[in-house]
Amino acid sequence: MGVNDHNLSQQTLAGLAAGLADGDFSARELTEALLERIEATRVLNAFITVTPDLALEQADMADRRLAKGEGGPLNGLPIVHKDLFCTRGVLTTCGSRILDNFVSPYDATVVERLAAAGAVMLGKTNMDEFAMGSSNETSNFGPVKNPWDLSLSPGGSSGGSAAVVAARVVPAATGTDTGGSIRQPAALTGTTGIKPTYGRVSRYGMVAFASSLDQAGVITRSAEDAAMLLSVMAGHDPRDSTSVDHPVPDYVAGLERPVAGMKIGIVRQHFDEGLDAECGARVREALDALAAAGAELVEVDLPNIGLSVPTYYVVAPAECSSNLSRFDGVRFGHRADDPRDLHDLYCRTRGEGFGAEVKRRVMTGTYVLSAGYYDAYYLKAQKVRQLISEDFRRAFEKVDVIAGPTAPTTAFAIGEKTDDPITMYLNDIYTIGANLAGLPGISIPCGFAGKLPVGLQLVGPHFAEETLLACAHQYQGLTDWHKIGPGDVS
């Protein structure tokens, strides 16, 4: 059987790992096939940088290890990184003009760990500028197209990562999630996306947006593949003082935990008038399937969850306005021409380098932290955040996971929600709570509304990734939604 008969881009990481181990194809053949697939699907605009030379070099190294019976758990397996993970010697733009010439001098810990496990990096994916957006439209490199319908957005901010995994270009991509940026695009593209517990994965080398909310995760086509990657990525890193020193379980071994006996919480507020009726129906069917498999559905209340979006839009912009002060045109990135003085250098560099949404968030953050407004906005939001976290803590005394919709609608048209920032912000109404409380969450495909995929979100208590992945994997054993792709996009 020749390499082409394996349809390599259709396979999951687990399937590819078996094929490599059995000698059905080499890491070089796999890498060449996927690089071809990347070229054939350029219409998605999902990549900012493709790294064929580096990928083939890494693939050859993986083949040499394979020949010697060596190699880590991901030896020869392909991965692409969201373009806010620093990659040594490779452009790292964060989707922004202000970093459009930035070649990182070091690797992010996530990049380093995946490479050390043998993974082959094929490129860097497009994203909302500095991860600020829910549609991939704020990218300086143009919007990503949703492979289910090229006139639609794949969601964001990890839109490029979600689009390439959904379109069967690559099996897995890294992403980051500050308010839903892994889970929402996973839902809108019919992929599996996990945001771990705050501090579970190192943020070292991840360009910071909101440091108390940001967390790295992955987008894949199965919970099993997510478990394979997370087992490598998770763990304490001395270079990130907020990464947590907590044992990393073998997430793959944990997948076999049955859902029978699991208590699944249903939040009444998640099914109110904001939710599209057909999306709601698919989510209810998924809950019924889990109940039929022996899970117990329990109603829980999150009385303050309705305040999560306004809370987020104080806390996240405040942190972003501090973090983005480093972009000053002095040490790296874009610099305005012929500055009159230092103030002019700062103002014009940033005015030219940042897009409209990033400017709005920097200014919102500056406002809520400024003298006279700090108590009314920032301090108030951090108090409401405590109330929201407390609601979750109480709910998890009764249940193992909370299940509901990931997003209020299926994928929307590019350009549809750009006029009003609040309309865009409300895309993340179901996902933001987990970030505010530092909780892990996963989105998995649970059917279709019309021709478009719908996502089921599972949220767990701190460090319950194992439970989420097991529940998702068991659901994916009962259903085939995660195996259905959008068909040809090229």
Added chain:
Amino acid sequence: MSLTKEQVEHIASLARLELRESEFDDVVAKLSRIVDFVDQLQAAPTDDVLPMAHPLNMTQRLRADEVTEPNARDDYQANAPAIEDGYYLVPKVID
């Protein structure tokens, strides 16, 4: 409109952001919309609530005060817009 053009000019100056004249109306309208939206937090009763300082309510880890990073100045300066003799160049600050 909850914010005036003057307030937005002041915020932009604090944030070191130059806005083009053509951007102003849109920025004032959208920032006002955002401020109005987050204003709904004011109604939440939070009298006895401690503000959240860490998502896991943890304290920051400490480490020994040891040098762990090598000097990589040349690597870092490769990205700089203007350098000379290992220094970063900026417009004259002091006369």
